[in-house]
Structure formats: C-alpha cells, structure tokens
Amino acid sequence: MKPWHLPSGRQRGIPFLLPDDWSPEQALVVLELLDDLREVLWARYQIRVQELLNEEFCNGPGSASCSTEEEDPPF
Template sequence: MKRDPMLPSGRRRGLAFIVPDDWTPEQALAVFELLEDLLAIVTGFYGPQLHELLRQQRMPARVRSPKRDPPF
C-alpha cells in the first residue's frame, strides 16, 4: 500500500489540491498573496493560541506526559 506524501504541516492527509500546469506567474502570485493575507489574518486573531498549540504538538511525547520522573 502506497503512503500519502508528507505535507509541510507534518501530516499525511489534507486538502487534495494540485497546482495546474497552465497557471501564469500572475495567477500563481494571486494565490500566493491570498494565502499570505489569510495567514496574516489568522495569525493576528489566533497567534498566541496557535503558537502554544504548535509548541505542544512538536514537543517529544515524554516531555508532554503529565507523569514526570522524580528529579533524583
């Protein structure tokens, strides 16, 4: 069974989207600017919460565990 490729988010599943081969540079720039604006708006609204969630998700499982070994 073939595995899905890894996305930049680290996930293997997401929105199915393929950039068409016939886009002009202007069309690609329009999409890039749209995504950049969306990122700025979402980050402006949810920035601190997103930062904390990303920090928690990227921590090793042992560090995230509520049970900790005693310091000695």
C-alpha cells in the same frame, strides 16, 4: 502513487492539484492570498496557536529542549 510530502505532515485527505497552465501572475495572486490569510489568522489566533505548537513540540520525548528555565551555557 507517490505519497505527498506536505509541510504539515498530513498524508491523508483529498489531494489538491494545480492547473498546468497557470501563469506566474496567477500563482503570485494565490501566494499573496495565502500570505494575507496567514496574517489574519496569526493576528486572531497567535497566542492560542503558539500554545498548541508548544504542546505539540515540547511535551513529547526530549521536551527539555523547550524549557524556558535558564540553564548553564553548554560551554
């Protein structure tokens, strides 16, 4: 079985299969639901999510690229 390549990077869990017979309208409704869910979550957890993302992406190797200190321009 081919591994899933999800934006989250998760490779384990229960796969979610979409029905083959969805109409474009049904797909649009689900996309709108996901957009609304993202907006509600972002409004509620924005600062904490940003902090977690900062920890995840900026505290590892090469974290100098996430520095907020002003540096000399590279040119």
